[in-house]
Structure formats: C-alpha cells, structure tokens
Amino acid sequence: MIRHLMKGLLRDRHRSLFPVMIVAAGVSVSILMYCFMDGMVDDMVRSSARLDTGHLKIVTRGYNELMTQAPNDLSVRDSDAMMERLRRDYPDMEWTGRIKFGGLLDFPDENGETKAQGPTIGFAADLLGEDSKEIGRLNLESALVRGRLPSSPGEIIVSEDFIARLGVEIGETATLIGSTAYGSMAVYNFVLVGTVRFGIAPLDRNTMIADISDVRYALDMEGATSEILGYYSNMLFDAGDAAEKADAFNAAREGQESDLTPLMLTLRDQNGLGIMLDLMMMRSTIIITIFIMVMSIVLWNTGLMSGIRRYGEFGVRLAIGESKPHVYVTLIAEAVLVGLAGTAIGTAIGLSFSYFLQEVGWDVTGMLQGSSVMMSNVMRARVSFTGGIIGLIPGLAATILGASFSGANIFRRQTSQLFKELEV
Amino acid sequence: MQNGNLIETFDLVKQFPIGGRKFTALRDVNMKVRRGEFLGLVGPSGSGKTTLLNIIGALDKPTSGRTVVIGMDTGKLSHKESAMLRSEYLGFIFQTYNLLPVYTVYENVEFPLLLLGMEEKKRREMVISALKWVGLDDRARSRPSTLSGGESQRVAIARAMVKRPKLVLADEPTANLDAENSFNVLDMMVRLNEELETTFVFATHDDKVIRYLRRKITLNDGRIVEDIETVPSPPGQGGE
C-alpha cells in the first residue's frame, strides 16, 4: 500500500516535484535572508565597537547629551588616573582613550597661502603608545592606501578620497584649524604620512586620524579625554555583562549632579544601536512568520489549483474503500516527505548562497553614499548553525499546515461532493 | 440480510440547501433490493437517481430516513466501518471513469485488493482475470490517458468487479460508450451477475441499459413513481 502511494507521489509531478521546488525556493530565500541579516548585524556591531562605541564607553554626562557635536569642553578630566582605575577594576577589559573633533584641514603652499582645504572629522586614538592595540582595532594596516602609518608625533593619516579630492601629496604639511576645548581658535601643523580607506561610507569622506597626545596638545586638552572606550579582551561583546558593569558604575555615581560626572554606556546605549539590534533580533521571528504565511498561501493555492483533481482522486479512493482518516494521513505523510525534501534542497541552496555572500560579499558602496551608519560597504552574510536549521521549521511546518488545511475538506464534505469537484 | 434483502431504504429524504432555501432531491424513498437482482433506477435528468445511489453507497448521508446495506445501517457507521463496507462488499462504477491517472491500468485495478490487504500472488491472479473479463489484459501497463473512452470505462468496471463484490452500484456506466461497447459491457455484467450472483443497481436513462434490466424503478421529482419487473431483451437474444 505504502509502495503504491509512493509510486503515485513520485509519478505525479504536481504532487512531488513542483511542491518540492516551491518549498525549496522558500526555504533557500529565508535562509539567505537570515544569514544575510545575521552577517549585517554582526558587521555593524563589530565595526561600531571597533571604530566608535567600544563595548563600553565612558563619557561625562554633559558630553553624552551632546555626543554628536563632540563637545570637548565636557571631556573626562584627569583621564589617565581614571583609566588606571578602570584597568584595576575591570581586569577583563582593555581601556583606551579617544577624542573626536571637527575642524578645517588646510594645505598651504610654499608661501603659506592656502592651496587646498576642506572640513574634516578628526579622530584621535592612541596610535603611538607602546602596548596600544588601537592600530589593530581600527584595522589601520589594511585600511592604508598610500604612504605609511604615523610612527612619531605630529604625523596624521587622512581619508584617501579626501586627499584625492584636495589634490595634495603625501609628505605635505596639513594645518588643522579648529577650536580648543575652551573655545579659542586652535591651529596646529601636522605632516600627512598616509591615506586610508575603511570601506565604511561615513568614515571615508573626510576623516583625519591623529595620535591622541598630539590632539590633546593641539586642542588644549592636556590630561583629558573625551571618550574612554572599553573592550573585552576577546573582542566579543557580551551585552548582559556590559549592562551589569554599566549599571553598577552609574549607580555608584547616582548622587552626583555635575555635568562632568562620568557615565558608562554600553554599545547598545549608543547611536540607537540597542533598538536596531533588538529589531534585528526580531528578524528571525518575523521572517519565519512571514515565510509560514506566504508558504501556506502558496501551498494552499497550489492545493486548490490541483485540488479539483486531487479531490476527485480522494473521492475515488474513498469509494474504493479507503477510510477518510487514512486518506488524510497519507496526504499529511506526502506533505512531510515533500517538506523534508524541499527543506533539504532549499537549505543546501540557501547555505551555498550565504556562504558565497560570506566569502565574496556584496558591494553596496553605491547605496551607502551619504549614509552615516557604521557599516561596511561590502555586505557579507554569516553562515551559522541557526541559519542551517532555520529553514527546517517553516519548510516543514508550512507544508504540513497547508496540506492539513486543504485536506480538511475530505472530512468537511460528503464523499459524493468530492466527485462533483471532479465532474464540473 | 435476515430477510434476504441486500438493500433496504426507509423513508429516505434528501434535501440540498440552495441559496437559503431547501431543495428536496429525494422524498420518502422506500425500496428493497434482493441479492442477485439486475435493477435500474430510471427517470428524467434531475429526478434523484445519482443522489439515491450515493446514499446507498454511503458516499452521502440522507437528511432523514435510514438505509441498510448488507445488514449495516449506513447512518451509524464510523469512517472506518463505512470504508470497510465499501472495501469488502461494494463496487462503484461512475459515469465519468474516475481512473487514477498516475497509476497504470494494472495498478488501478489492483488498488481495491491492496486495501483488502491481499497478498501479491493472489492479487496478480485476480487483477489479470478481471482484466480478461473486460478484454484488456494486454493493456495492463498502459496509463489511463492512453486509453479510449470505452477502454477506460471497461477498466473502471474491472476495478469495481475485481474483488467480486456483493453489490455493484453503476451510475450511467454506458453514458460515454458507443453502442457496441455498451452491449459488450452489459453482456459482461449479465455474465457476472449470473456466474457470481453479483447484484447490480444502475442509475441510467440509456435505453440500451434499460433493455437488459429485470427490474425497473422509475424516479420522478425525487419520488418512486413506478417499480416493475421487466423482461430483458438484449440485442443478441432479441432477434435484431
């Protein structure tokens, strides 16, 4: 009997091949979507942490209010002592100072007249410190396009695109015209030693990167740091642990009322990343729900399309002497087989594509022009175990669901009615 | 069956809801059919023949009234029991042949025997002999789509007859056959009726079928208006 039914299933492409293809297509698309979003989130978290937010960040309360304007008058005073303390209190983390600043980068000719200039977003990190890991964290070595990285005070690297636009050469003097932490004008001469490109749109427009000691001096911020970033030694963000650390840190300073009171932020507290991550976390639920709905509708329709034929077949089988429950069970069993086969094929296809997108990536530079999200221009999927099994549930569930819905008519209708469907 | 009746109906009423109103397709149908009868339900189109046949075969439920088939009250059967009744005792022949297109002629005819859990060797014997009855043993491996209308109808007849059921319910079995094929099929049915004592109930308005009947129940507007014995006059014996 079972052999007989299998024969029927395999011979009838409307029952086997086509549904398997539909399920496979749905499963592969949802796996690809899942892996892709997973890769995007992962990239976003990593890039943000390395370049901007750290896993933890300490700023003053006042600075936090105006973070996007980089208000360096509200920086953390006596930051060296603060960092000492942090290293002692949190031995599992690495702490480093950063300063962000804005200004005009001016390239003078031999006579001291402006040859080229443009607004710049400045970025200061511990580039020269003996055991600083900032060069690695910022990925500067692979970002370097021309020239070399700063190796002594007074040297800077600048976005390749910015330099190309200004038409200046490596080795030229670059004058930063900005304002000090106290609001007076700051003018400071650097030497351009190299250019970089991160492949992250907002960073590649007009960034200059300098050593933090130079910038402190230039902006009159001796002993101060606008942001102190903390990184887990293994570079993996642990949201729960980070939140605990931040809560404890901030609770200890609850009573203080000053703008200059330090405040600890986690990666999630910054740039709306928390909300973004939460939304992304809902992705699998949403994807699966939509997928189940779409697949059910598709399979429902497929069922209805071939249903007329199928109902007739059920009617004949019932008339010959099969019981309704038996016909129903065979229908579900077929759905399980179709679902399994489709899911297997779809998973293979989906994972292959995801793997391709993980290894090769998808260059979306064009789409990110003007974007300020810290996201790589080459989007990459991430193949994970969850991505591998995520298709199983919807691929099977939707198929079986669709079959049980369309099969319910076997019970709902008189057998004679099933024939009518055939005869019309 | 104590009283020798294969089918008994008691005050059968069947109503269909049509747009909020009720349409009565069968009214107070009382009939008894004995074992070995060769009987036809006749009457104009829409008189309720198919409806009555479907209720007798437990493919449909009456709105009220009772049907006893082979000693079983069809209204009281579970899914399993009514499947069992059909599987063991009933053979259906439909107006449209209703062969399963994915299966070969052989597999279509074999299906009822699979449901009975019959072993392979016995199955083969019975399928081949049923196909011989209808003269299609050489088409055993064909798919239904390659058969002519007459051939398909004969396969459907073989499928209904293969398990040698006690009762065959045949709804317009000759509607799609030409005269020659109709007479072939009917001759064969008479033979099976005589050899195996199979009871036949037809629903038909085909004169060719009516000539073979030994009893004729006329329906009109859902009511039995006439129930008479008739003398069969098949063409072979009628001097045509």
Ligand SMILES: Nc1ncnc2c1ncn2[C@@H]1O[C@H](COP(=O)(O)OP(=O)(O)OP(=O)(O)O)[C@@H](O)[C@H]1O
């Ligand atoms: N499912 C249904 N819903 C509504 N009305 C129905 C349904 N089935 C049958 N009828 C009606 O019941 C009446 C009897 O139908 P039935 O099919 O039994 O007629 P019949 O005698 O077999 O006719 P024919 O000779 O044309 O096959 C018809 O008027 C038909 O319209």
Ligand SMILES: [Mg+2]
């Ligand atoms: Mg009819």
